[in-house]
Amino acid sequence: MNLSPSDNMIDENEIRTALKTLRPNATALTEGVRRRIELATSLEKTDRSFSNRSFSSCEKNDSQANEWLRIAASFAPIHLLTRNVDSSIAPISFVAISLGKKLVVIFAFPFLCFFMIGMTLIGMMRIRAAQKGQDVGRFDIELARQATQRWWKHYGWVAGLVFVAALVAPFLGWTMPLMIALVCSGFAAVSFVRTLAKENLVERNLIGAMCAAALGLLGQLSQTFSNNSNQVLDPILVTGVLISGAFLIAAFVKPYGNRRTSPSLRNLSSVGFIVAASLILVVSTQSYWRGVTASNIRTHVESFDGDQLGLWEDWADAAKWLNETGIGFDKQIVQRHFEQELGKSPQMQAWMDTAGIRSGLIDDSKLASYTESKNDRSRLADSQLSTQPFFDIKSDYFAIAASAVEPDFDAADRDVLTKRLSASWSRLDSSDFDYNRLKNALLLTELFKRIDPIAQLAQRTADVHRWLVSHQITKPLAFRNGGGFSVTEPILDSDYRATLAAVCLMENYGVPAELDLPKLRSYLRPTVLYDFTAYDYVPKKIAREKLYQLSGIAPMTVMDYLQTDLLLWLAMLLVLLLAYATYNSPAPQSTAFEDSH
């Protein structure tokens, strides 16, 4: 830059000097770029799909038809229509599609929303039209009963089919019938009001009682789906909305206030219904105002008691996360518990030491003062054993890590240990060693990094991605929430600890494209009805936080929530429609009791 020097401008050299310290190192920059390109290229070779997530070089692996299906699945829940969930129709990542297809998603989803909202508005208008001119003075309960019977004769079989499907579906792992039940209930409400209107029988109490009962029933029904649904928000919200909607409608119409009840008592019952509705809403939303926080995790870590709360190896994951996020924990308190536990269970020494080192309780300076490391090293890094895998990586973890910080730990030792770790890694592929495969792969990864800071992890990416995909539970299961990872392949049940290990592996090796990410997010959602014990909610919370911070995964947007929690929005619209149908119906005429006063 050769601007003419001028007294009213600051000197260029001065600016350069001021910014000198922010200047990037040219060599490091070049190396960094080249390393990333090499990594992506090697990943492309070993795992062609990875590049979709790491660097947005879109591979055209999927057939065009499948891609369109996946795009459709990203705004409409078509992946729920089939029981045999197949990753080829799982919702596609928004970043991985071309501009034209992005536009389809952008325009299609609002269309779907408008369709839902539009149908609700049309329903309201039809109800309004049917209710016009209704004369409640002529209301006859017997005629109403007959009209209701006729309606059930005509449409009861549809309602029956939907409700049977909704009851059976959770046993098969389906969630779609609940959505259909919600939509059908909307249509049924409109149809019912129109049927009554033809007989001039529309009355608020009658309509309200039916609507409140229907919402109550749907609310209970929704609970049976809570484990199966793919929602990201707590599924109890759907139940909360439906049940509190039922109470609110009950408050409008006072269905239990018969004609001899005094107005003050009826008002009191209305207040009671409103209070009940509010309480239900408060309880159903408590995941979000009283959920598990980092402070809870810290309390759990600091007050951990192996006798009562589980394994120290699970505790280590929580403590490690606190260290990684900078929240930390009081090491003195934990040290005391740790030593007490060791005193009680000396046979657990090796495993507890592993937990101690992984959690940061035993740092490198303490590790260096470990006096047995020479003996351990000669035992573990014996060149004659270089092809032998470690017997139990959890037990040997501490000794291997301690060997690596020994001052005389040399290249030969590193070579033997690396070979033995590689042999242990290869053994994980065998079906005989698939129990805790993900956890063991994580421990091995940590050890690779400990003994060789420039460990080339890329070559193991294909293995990790294969294991992650094979351990993820994507099959719909009765009354169980899929999407998590299993401890062992043959077991079709997700486990929070295995899922946490899987997410930690993804931090190191990236996210495989075949992974069903929406289901994983759904598995890790907060659930107020089930998050009772720290044994479950701690690994779940940590896995959730780590997942949402993985590089290459875009954070959830409002659009994502609209897509994944369609059930909740449908429930809200249904409550709105039924409340409108009730509120807009003519109120019953004053009672005999009121007339006499």
Added chain:
Amino acid sequence: MKHFNTPAEELAILDLQESIDRFGSPLTGLIISWGAPAFDASELTQDSLADAHLSLATCRGDVTDASVFGRWLRGIARNKFRNWSRSRAQRERLAIVTDPETLDQVALKSDLEDERLVQLRLEIQLLPTKYREVVMMHYLDVTSIVDVAALLSITAKAVEGRLYQARKILRRRMGESTSWTNVVKVVLL
């Protein structure tokens, strides 16, 4: 040996060093001006350059044209920065995170004794965005006006104009401190 599928991919590898040399530093400066600390900005630059070269085939237009490549590279960097910002916002919910400027200041203060330079850096951070961008891009390293213009999709004249205005503002804000330099200049010359 990698087998190239398209001429664009081949070009990407052939010109990799050139694009790092030309756009590495100004892009880091640009990302710092958006609000990332220097270390993160360097990482984001590396990600962006690698991503750009890996997906060069998807770039519309003549990638050998610096203005096309620069605009495209800036778009990639912008997306990376947005993702980084969102992740940062999530981290902030879990732990207290110091703002990037403070981090950089703390990191730099130890080896910088000159209060004036610290003050100047602060003033640069306080410049309006369009001026801060060009200052960070042009002066962070030795970067030509043409490359800054290519990255920002503006003309070289516009870059010069912004630099001129930025330097004027900086001079005005650093007024009291510079007067001592002027005195020395006057005495010596």
